[in-house]
Amino acid sequence: xxxxxxxxxxxxxxxxxxxxxxxxxxxxxxxxxxxxxxxxxxxxxxxxxxxxxxxxxxxxxxxxxxxxxxxxxxxxxxxxxxxxxxxxxxxxxxxxxxxxxxxxxxxxxxxxxxxxx
Amino acid sequence: xxxxxxxxxxxxxxxxxxxxxxxxxxxxxxxxxxxxxxxxxxxxxxxxxxxxxxxxxxxxxxxxxxxxxxxxxxxxxxxxxxxxxxxxxxxxxxxxxxxxxxxxxxxxxxxxxxxxxxxxxxxxxxxxxxxxxxxxxxxxxxxxxxxxxxxxxxxxxxxxxxxxxxxxxxxxxxxxxxxxxxxxxxxxxxxxxxxxxxxxxxxxxxxxxxxxxxxxxxxxxxxxxxxxxxxxxxxxxxxxxxxxxxxxxxxxxxxxxxxxxxxxxxxxxxxxxxxxxxxxxxxxxxxxxxxxxxxxxxxxxxxxxxxxxxxxxxxxxxxxxxxxxxxxxxxxxxxxxx
Amino acid sequence: xxxxxxxxxxxxxxxxxxxxxxxxxxxxxxxxxxxxxxxxxxxxxxxxxxxxxxxxxxxxxxxxxxxxxxxxxxxxxxxxxxxxxxxxxxxxxxxxxxxxxxxxxxxxxxxxxxxxxxxxxxxxxxxxxxxxxxxxxxxxxxxxxxxxxxxxxxxxx
Numbered sequence: 001x002x003x004x005x006x007x008x009x010x011x012x013x014x015x016x017x018x019x020x021x022x023x024x025x026x027x028x029x030x031x032x033x034x035x036x037x038x039x040x041x042x043x044x045x046x047x048x049x050x051x052x053x054x055x056x057x058x059x060x061x062x063x064x065x066x067x068x069x070x071x072x073x074x075x076x077x078x079x080x081x082x083x084x085x086x087x088x089x090x091x092x093x094x095x096x097x098x099x100x101x102x103x104x105x106x107x108x109x110x111x112x113x114x115x116x117x
Numbered sequence: 118x119x120x121x122x123x124x125x126x127x128x129x130x131x132x133x134x135x136x137x138x139x140x141x142x143x144x145x146x147x148x149x150x151x152x153x154x155x156x157x158x159x160x161x162x163x164x165x166x167x168x169x170x171x172x173x174x175x176x177x178x179x180x181x182x183x184x185x186x187x188x189x190x191x192x193x194x195x196x197x198x199x200x201x202x203x204x205x206x207x208x209x210x211x212x213x214x215x216x217x218x219x220x221x222x223x224x225x226x227x228x229x230x231x232x233x234x235x236x237x238x239x240x241x242x243x244x245x246x247x248x249x250x251x252x253x254x255x256x257x258x259x260x261x262x263x264x265x266x267x268x269x270x271x272x273x274x275x276x277x278x279x280x281x282x283x284x285x286x287x288x289x290x291x292x293x294x295x296x297x298x299x300x301x302x303x304x305x306x307x308x309x310x311x312x313x314x315x316x317x318x319x320x321x322x323x324x325x326x327x328x329x330x331x332x333x334x335x336x337x338x339x340x341x342x343x344x345x346x347x348x349x350x351x352x353x354x355x356x357x358x359x360x361x362x363x364x365x366x367x368x369x370x371x372x373x374x375x376x377x378x379x380x381x382x383x384x385x386x387x388x389x390x391x392x393x394x395x396x397x398x399x400x401x402x403x404x405x406x407x408x409x410x411x412x413x414x415x416x417x418x419x420x421x422x423x424x425x426x427x428x429x430x431x432x433x434x435x436x437x438x439x440x441x442x443x444x445x446x447x448x449x450x451x452x453x454x455x
Numbered sequence: 456x457x458x459x460x461x462x463x464x465x466x467x468x469x470x471x472x473x474x475x476x477x478x479x480x481x482x483x484x485x486x487x488x489x490x491x492x493x494x495x496x497x498x499x500x501x502x503x504x505x506x507x508x509x510x511x512x513x514x515x516x517x518x519x520x521x522x523x524x525x526x527x528x529x530x531x532x533x534x535x536x537x538x539x540x541x542x543x544x545x546x547x548x549x550x551x552x553x554x555x556x557x558x559x560x561x562x563x564x565x566x567x568x569x570x571x572x573x574x575x576x577x578x579x580x581x582x583x584x585x586x587x588x589x590x591x592x593x594x595x596x597x598x599x600x601x602x603x604x605x606x607x608x609x610x611x612x
Contacts, residue, residue: 167572266565272545276480316475319475389546
């Protein structure tokens with residue numbers, strides 16, 4: 001039960017950070033999302049994103065910050081296993097479900113529907 | 118004839134012999150919904166792409182204008198038109214079917230009056246018997262080109278404006294019944310360093326004020342000469358700024374009624390249009406649909422329509438440039454006696 | 456009152472911008488943040504529900520349940536975008552619908568749908584990453600830099 005509450009609170013808080021970047025920072029959506037991804041990546045770099053996921057659950061895995069975390073995760077795991085080449089071979093390891101499904105479903109949608117305006 | 122520094126007066130008083138306005142569903146639902154010639158219930162107009170729909174809007178407006186004037190394309194010397202699309206393709210592709218020698222212009226949302234001013238000048242100079250001017254805009258083509266894909270979930274700020282889906286065309290003739298074009302002022306580009314494409318009202322207001330003051334200075338008249346001065350699409354934000362600028366320059370705008378087409382075309386309470394309407398079609402449809410009808414009903418004798426345009430491109434914004442703007446004014450008077 | 460950022464503008468331009476700033480309606484920041492919090496939180500709770508579902512009913516582990524969860528959320532976002540509903544939700548929810556992975560899917564899907572008009576290869580294929588491209592590029596470049604730093608300074612994970 002607590003897990004759901006934390007998911008709600010943390011997920012909501014990350015979105016509020018995004019909203020502040022847009023409304024107060026006057027950043028475009030693209031700038032905002034890029035900033036959040038970079039923050040997620042740096043957070044995993046210093047090792048704080050994994051414990052964050054343990055306690056916030058989906059509140060930390062659903063926002064776009066987790067994409068940054070997943071990219072770094074992949075890179076660092078491969079780095080440990082394969083040495084320095086792992087930095088570039090590992091990047092897409094963990095995120096492929098998200099990117100693949102987004103591309104596939106979007107492509108199908110574009111074939112099937114027209115924009116509504 | 119040249120008057121003052123940047124204005125023309127038209128002694129031959131070219132007559133607006135016919136006009137036509139074609140709009141989309143949102144405009145039909147607005148306060149002026151009944152005053153447009155054709156209201157489409159579907160913004161695609163049954164076409165495959167948004168760009169084809171915008172072209173169809175303009176074709177319909179131009180054809181309807183010809184029908185009302187009882188003329189064919191072959192009897193009109195020139196068509197002057199422009200729109201927001203890259204390389205003004207809506208007008209170019211529509212002109213293919215219209216069979217009139219074509220002069221393409223670009224003034225962004227000021228195109229309607231830029232075209233009308235040039236058309237009146239051609240008539241007055243004896244360079245044509247009939248000239249048609251037209252313009253169009255479409256909410257979805259504008260969003261797709263200048264902002265984001267139409268289904269993208271970005272949150273629009275309260276200063277944003279809603280591009281009108283509509284086309285307006287007018288045909289000028291030497292004589293006949295109808296309102297006449299008596300004068301015009303060509304604006305200068307004014308850039309006050311505003312960079313936000315979601316706040317065009319603030320970018321355009323200085324250009325509107327510059328042109329209106331230049332018009333009165335050139336013609337040696339006061340704003341009270343007109344029953345109504347209307348700007349093209351300053352929207353709520355630009356309209357408020359214009360008021361302040363008039364006060365700052367001690368320009369007695371209170372002598373007349375000052376309004377804005379972007380505020381007239383939509384009901385801002387009921388329709389989600391943020392600061393109001395914008396787009397080439399905004400000033401065209403409101404002027405040719407609503408304001409000229411008011412003149413016909415005898416409610417207005419002399420009006421000054423000041424169409425305002427923001428001359429940015431999607432690339433200039435990305436490269437950090439500010440938004441240069443322009444405003445063109447045309448004075449229209451009730452005519453009638455042939 | 457010139458400052459560094461405005462060095463390139465004349466006094467008149469600076470004065471005008473102050474005037475415009477004064478008149479411009481302020482963005483309702485508090486209202487937007489509350490809405491973003493609410494919608495973002497709900498989407499994450501849905502994600503949590505999905506994760507529990509995949510763990511308890513479909514035999515995924517805590518580590519692997521993230522994948523089908525993200526796929527389902529993306530599917531839902533694509534469906535809402537296709538029905539023309541996602542942008543209406545976003546006008547209300549702001550970052551609440553843009554920040555979760557659903558917003559990422561919406562950016563791909565909306566670009567793909569819009570540019571279908573230019574054909575399958577150049578339109579859909581060429582434009583799909585119009586909006587999401589920066590997210591992917593910056594994520595990868597940062598991951599690379601983080602990896603390099605770990606390699607050089609050997610900070611263990």
